[in-house]
Amino acid sequence: MVFPTQRAKLALAAWLEMHTKFRLPTHAKDLTSALEALDTSPHPISYSMQLSLLKRYFNRVILGILTVSFLLGLIAVPSAFATSQSNQVNIFWLFIVLLGFNLLNLTTWFITMIGTMKHRSENKGILLSSLIFLNKKISKHSQLDEATSEAYLHWQCPALSNKWLVSSISHGAWGCYLFAGWLMTLLLLLTNQVNFVWETTLLSDETFIQLTQTLSMIPHWFGLSLPDQLDILASRIDLTSQSSSTRQHWANFLLASIMVYGVLPRLILTLISMSMYYLKRSTQSFSTQERLIKNRYQHKEDHSKTIIDHDSNKAATVKNTSNQEPIETLDDSAFSQPWALFEWSAPQPSYLCTASALCLLNSREEQARFLSEANSTPVYILVDATQSPDRGSRRFFTQVSASYSSPCMAISDDDKANFIEDWQRLAKETQLPFTRIIKKD
Template sequence: MKENEKQAFISHLQQTSSSSTFSSDIDTHYLKAKSLVRSTQVGAFLIAFLFGILAAPVAFQTNATQQINIFWLLVILLGAHFFSLLLWCVSLITKPYRLPGDSGWLTPVMVRFSQWLKISPVAMEGFQSLHISGKLKHWWGARLIHGCWLAYLIGGFLSATLFLMTHHVQFIWQTTLLTIEDFTSLTHVLSVIPSWLGVAVPSLQDIQLSQISTLVQPDDTRKIWATWLLSSLVIYGIAVRGICLVVSQVAYQHQRKRLWFTIKSSTVTSTRSTIIDADNTSSDNHTKITEQPFSLRTAELKDATYYLFEWSHEIPSELAQNRPVNMLNDAESQRRFIAEHPNNAILMIDSNSSPDRGSARFLKHSHTSDMEYYLYGNVFNQEWVNTLRSLGVEQQNIALWEVK
């Protein structure tokens, strides 16, 4: 285990009070949890690769005349890929810290596997907190999704190349609603990037020779279409997913580095708060470090409107089924909350993310004496308590929500 990761794990154990020492047994279980997740990822990539290999021959199935519809084949090879990419981009804009399709399935699956492999729950929970929690979960999921699609497309490319090397087919196009001009324009648009890279692209004559009514198609036209299809698969499929995978990997490593640094740096202050004497004119003034008591009541489900702040989880089922819930993850919703100061409101905070100046500023402007605050998580609870107390929130108005 790398030293930074080891220190962050030790700090996490100390903060959660699950263990105060980093024993070799805990170390072994942590490495087993890490190996389990890594092996699962590799297995997912291999399955996606095999699906890609199997999908290409199905897409290239021909009739007795050995004819293949050009754009229908392109839709089969790249259609699902582009649709998936569009959904991911939309989720990146609308729910930037949520894994697309995440319904809380990951934790139960990992718990079940850890029980099966007899991995310590403490080690598994620590691995999740350090690698797959909060904002990290989004980029971890993005890496998995893009990696699977990349493996699928590479498998499809290799299988399609082998098929075209061992079969003599004729590429044709046919349409009911479109004209030859529409087909030509679409072909030229898709040919822009391949032509920049020096790939031979279909000419107007090649397009005319590929109409379904054409009885004989020259070998050169067949080769151009085959090269064009494979290059389109590489450029619009493999290259795009490869770029997304690199971006996701860089973002994941950046967020993980920040999280580990935050966990390590908060170890010393996790049970302390700094109180500065308000009388700055006295010669006896000095900074005092005092122990901050950390004993909070358990949160109760109340007849109130819940507002989820800094949220990166699924909405707890108890709230989703019984109470009105509002998200406060963007500037506009936070501004509206501050302006309205709604009555009978409970602010539930995702305490797996650490408080910063922006969150403290929002809490300062939104605070009312009767508002209650529920902490949901187990990583930065003490830091949120300290922040709330520094803003004048009474400790009886702060509670811990039991995560099920």
Template sequence: MMPISLTELVRLLEQRNHIFSADPTVITEQLRQNHQDNLSKLHRRAELIDRHQELADRLNRHQHRIQWLLYMAAAVWFITGFMGTYGLMQQSALNFFVVLMGILGMNTIMLFIWLINVCFRRQTQSITIPFLYGKHSDAVGQAIAQLDSDAMFRPHTMWRRSVVMHRLTLMGLMGMFVAALLLLLVRQYRFTWESTLLSNQTMTHAIAYLAWLPEKLGFDVPTASAILASRNHLDETNAATWGSLLLGSLLCYGILPRLLAWGVSVWQTHRHQPELNLQLPYYQNIIQRWQRKIVDSDQDYSPDPVRQSPAITLQAASQHWAVAVDMLPQNNPQWYQDVLGQEWLNQNVVASRDEWVHLAQTAAAQPVQLLVAIRAAQTPDRGTIRRLASLGTNVIVWLWTDSTSDSSTQERLQQWYDVCEQYGWTWVKCNNVKSL
């Protein structure tokens, strides 16, 4: 979910005129020639805008705060379940049904409420906890808060909330089970049951139905005679079977149903993966800028022929190196940064024969994609072409111009285009590169 969160956070901040580490307009233009799908380009754009990973760090810290809050909540639920059951079983004489309802009553009601909400798709009100967002007056903190609020009623987030709720309730039930088990191990209890309206036969059948599943799982359960003997009498003889039924009921009718609900919620969370809404005007404007073409409607207009570079494919499995031929682009030592939306490892300038040989040998020893900066006004002589050819075909030529560019530069550009086509190199067009 992290790429979507970062992309959405950049959207919210950009709409609020936030100042980023990198200019979003420049990054958008740099990604124009990146031939990935629009969704991948939008995620990459957000990563490049957050060049120093300040926003990503804030999102990570926010997620860590939520995780620690959930850990503490789980501990509180376990302790609460343990202490509640401990308090309920302080007396040595226990009414079986009172103890059972005290342990499972609220859990059963909460589970039925959850089932009703799921069946009728009812939404519960969200709660905002200010300290989760750091400095709430900070623009980034407010944007993260809005991001969580906007996602609150989306299917993925709603099922994630169900996962959290069931996980916490399971911790409470585990605390109850542990407390009941420990007390039954170290104390001698006597069990009874009472009823004003129900007959012996009715209660015998009811307890038999209740004991059916625990008995299948190996728990000892009271017999019909033991059930009758415990009515209005504190039965110590069959106390072990009543205690076993209590533990079995807690497991079968408390923990297992809640565990099943938790599993369903996890499955639904994976089914409803979060998606970026590309129909928002913000994303549509960016996508249209990438797809926009200038068309002249005059019938008598004949455009100059434009040489199109073949589609540039960035090799994901390769390293990405950037090298300048003979000299760096003027006033731009960071020329390679974010070209085509890719991070390039700077290999500086190659000029001498030994430097070319070393670069060719190093590149041949491992999968490498090279971005080679060449001054467009430089003539594509045989020596330069031969050295470029020694680097293989996985080369992208970055042709740059300077303030002294003239008609002769355009002629040499055409020559470079011919050379690139002949040797199978792709190139970055000069009109998409900032003149320096």
């Protein structure tokens, strides 16, 4: 699937609309067409291109972690194979280096997953926090937009998927470490002749034999020649002679154990964690802003975009006392209805002189009184498009839509009106009919 996907674009657009001045085109025919604006704005690097670059950087950081883990696996094995003049290698020490710490990490991971199963916090942990920090530094060095970087990380690392993302990276890194160790072990065994020995103080011979045979059960399914009881007893450190078949059996046992108990479980857990991560992210519910954007393009506009002229529709032409410019607006019957001025700081428009009622909605008390007097009479609320709506505006008009049966938002439009689309968007989101009062020369 080509990146960025529509879901990623939607998340990016929602984040940008909440934290920047970017707005999707209001009159796009559908959501897909609206999101195409991310492909062309801004110049020279569009938001979609920035999102692709950030994903590439994030993937490269993960690839760097896997590469470092692979190199560590190559480095760790030769030191564990350091032999004395008798070319003896302690099989216990090899297991501790290659599988002991792996088992400890698996146990810690399992306990952590069980303990955080019901947690819904956004704790990202040390590993993911480091990845995010590196990605931010790289994006800043690449002069990418900071809001786009935040939007990408919000999409890439959603709260309920973080632990699976961290798990997939951790299992992948350990898998690379163990696979590199397996390759280096195979190389050393092909080019060196060593005697595998063991020694213990706390365990008896019978206990060590039983432990080795238990570990041999799964590798034995693959038909490998593994050490039997005689091979184990012949490998005591105080015995100097060891046959070639015994050495080969121990070598098969070591390679099979690393693969069966190390590489394969990590590979399986990596695939499971990645699947859970993508499943959790794909089934995550849409945010409030994402739902608003989706709803915005699911319903066609229900208002008229034509200017009602004076001759054919009896438009009211009134004079503005400040500049004497004619205003073509609604018909005369609309101006005989009750009107309200929402957060109005400019002089009162002269074309509202015929309104049956006119009130200001500049304070919470005035707005609460207006809502308490709701009735079925048509009412027009005039807003100033030179000012941007905020969360308080959204809350008020949501209450108006629920309280009044025939409300209408009238948007005052002149040369300085830079937020017409924002008010239109708010009207659609609050399910209010709206119109524009256009001032013309």
